[in-house]
Amino acid sequence: MAEDYTPKSNGQMSVKDAQVAVVMVPLPAQGHLNQLLHLSRIITSYDIPVHYVGATTHMRQAKFRVHGFDPVTAKNLHFHEFRTPPFENKPPNPNASHKFPSQLIPSFYATIHLREPVCSVVRQLLGANHRRVIVIYDSLMTWVLQDVATISNAECYRFNSISAFYMYSSNWEARGKPFEAETEIFEDIPSIEECATPEIWELWNKQQPIEGKICSGELYNSSRVIERLYLELVAKEVNGFNLWAIGPFNPLLSEQNKDSNKRHQxxxxxxxxxxxxxxxxxxxxxxxxxxxxxxxxxxxxxxxxxxxxxxxxxxxxxxxxxxxxxxxxxxxxxxxxxxxxxxxxxxxxxxxxxxxxxxxxxxxxxxxxxxxxxxxxxxxxxxxxxxxxxxxxxxxxxxxxxxxxxxxxxxxxxxxxxxxxxxxxxxxxxxxxxxxxxxxxxxxxxxxxxxQSVMDAGGNNAEMDSFITHITRCTLPSS
Missing domain, CATH: 3.40.50.2000 (Glycogen Phosphorylase B;)
Structure with missing residues (x-):
């Protein structure tokens, strides 16, 4: 039986008595924690429970630094904090020859210890009358979800914390920089290899073999108003693979808090x-x-x-x-x-x-x-x-x-x-x-x-609605 959708005052759909739950798995770096916390806020506005998971210190970081809403009091947003083994907590090197934040790499490797706890959360939610659990994971957290692929009624969607422009230009570079329409803009584009350090590419390569086994679609914190061409080019390359541009995630109508005790000086x-x-x-x-x-x-x-x-x-x-x-x-x-x-x-x-x-x-x-x-x-x-x-x-x-x-x-x-x-x-x-x-x-x-695109009948609102409709559909694809 399909869920009962009723319009909300903001023009979005609402799912009554949601039978679907979402698990959010961010990379423990501020820009990633922040984007997926704001996405959690949006999904809960559809009356879908979201379970935001990670190491204790990074859950604290995400909640402490977020602006635009209070995650502690947000309805239907639940935090699951897990202890991970101690990792080397080096200070950044301001004089390093490369600006990539290598001091964060040990904390990234520590996330492998979330593999069992995250799988347990998914199983518990399925045992709590949710007929489907949707896992939205950061592209550098793939290895945490390798066991989730074996769970019936669980689906995984990769969140790309990068622009479609970056994604398409990287694919273009990987193909040997063929001349194609709309690629003239890439003539002086920097190589992706020189923009980061070997250690982050090593981490990326460790996770790529798992990707094809778990991913059911991709999400971008972007908008077709901003990146329509490059989103279409990426979609063309993935040949019909589910892709949604559901950004911007951050609140768009930010109102200053007039309470002098809470307002930043x-x-x-x-x-x-x-x-x-x-x-x-x-x-x-x-x-x-x-x-x-x-x-x-x-x-x-x-x-x-x-x-x-x-x-x-x-x-x-x-x-x-x-x-x-x-x-x-x-x-x-x-x-x-x-x-x-x-x-x-x-x-x-x-x-x-x-x-x-x-x-x-x-x-x-x-x-x-x-x-x-x-x-x-x-x-x-x-x-x-x-x-x-x-x-x-x-x-x-x-x-x-x-x-x-x-x-x-x-x-x-x-x-x-x-x-x-x-x-x-x-x-x-x-x-x-x-x-x-x-x-x-x-x-x-x-x-x-x-x-305008995220208002009623706007492009982004419709795209978010499309994603919600997809994850709350009646049946799962046959295996």
Whole structure:
């Protein structure tokens, strides 16, 4: 018997007395934890229970850092915390020759110990009157699910934490870079091999043999408004394989919390600034800058004469709650000189709310996909400064395809020091030039289109509805 669907006030479907449960298996890195936690929030809005699983420290991290909703009080969202054996919790190396966060690798390998607990959760849910359990897993967590493939009435869907642009361009590179229509944009694209370190490719290769045995479809935190061409090209390559672009996951209508006891102090300053007058500077949770790089950035921001918020934190360790964090030094009397024009944030910053604030007019970013989607959603253009992994290709999507940003430093010059003059010029161009105004205009237009797409009858809402309809269908495919 099919479920009873009734429309909700937001235009989505609701599943009464849901017989389907979802298990969410994120990679323990901030951008991945955050994306799948927001996806959990969306799925629970369909009255489907979601069970978010992981190691104890990473569950704490995900809940502590999320913005836009309170996961602790969210209806139908359940957390399953499991202990894993201790792993080496090295600090990041700000002077490493490659910016890839190698200090996180031990925590990634520790996830293999979630294999038995996750399988147990799936079996328990099936024994609790759920006729089907859907497992959504990060693409680097495949090995945790190898036993789930043997469980009847369980299905696994891979979540790609990367852009379709990255996925298609990687497939194109793997095929030997054949000339095809729409591939001209890839002419100077960086090789994926040089964007990460051998140890992460080794981890990836260990999991690939399992992929074909468990995967029933793919999900992207993206939108056809943003990446229609590349989503269609990826879909063409997988030849009818189930694929859904169900992003953006982050809340689109972020409202500032007016409770002074809960509101981050940065907004007391931001509220006083003019519209589009502040550039937000943050390089995510996996970038560690050297003392010299920090000095050049500090001087460049000062010389630009633009207002800024700079999140100056070191990259995450595998366990963000253990050990001391390096406190980067700024030039002498720097914060005193720039008081009123620049704000340094050394704790965890509410990035989504900062990007949503009307005073924020630019974002200097490493171009991690989570940050890209948040910036696009909020209509903020990007000064792209990619560091590793998918970021160099994401920066090309931002600057060359969507044309809502500029390059601070081209990836080809990644081994060269980015001087204060380069930073000054990039900030001035983005924040105080006709060229920057055009990028801001295009970013605002794209933001409107994205928000419209997730409203009733919009493209993304329909795509999410399609995925929910698929996972709650009456029958499973024959084996």
């Amino acid at each position: 940065i907004f007391n300053w931001l509220d006083k600034q003019e519209t589009n007058s502040v550039i937000y500077v943050s390089f995510g949770t996996t970038t560690s800058s050297s003392d010299k790089e920090i000095e050049e950035l500090a001087i460049g921001l000062e010389k630009s004469m633009q207002k800024f918020i700079w999140v100056l934190r070191d990259a995450d360790k595998g366990d963000v709650f253990a050990g001391e964090e390096r406190r980067a030094q700024l030039p002498e009397s720097y914060e005193e000189r720039l008081k009123g024009r620049g704000v340094i944030v050394r704790d965890w910053a509410p990035q989504l709310e900062i990007l949503a604030h009307p005073s924020t007019g630019g974002f200097m970013s490493h171009c991690g996909w989570n940050s890209c989607m948040e910036s696009i959603s909020m209509g903020v253009p990007i000064a792209a400064w990619p560091m590793h992994s998918d970021q160099p290709r994401n920066s090309q999507l931002i600057t060359k395809v969507l044309k809502i940003g500029l390059n601070v430093r081209h990836w080809a010059h990644r081994d060269e020091l980015v001087t204060s003059e380069i930073i000054e010029n990039a900030v001035r161009t983005l924040m105080a030039s006709p060229e920057g105004d055009e990028m801001r205009k295009r970013a605002a237009e794209l933001s409107i289109a994205v928000k």
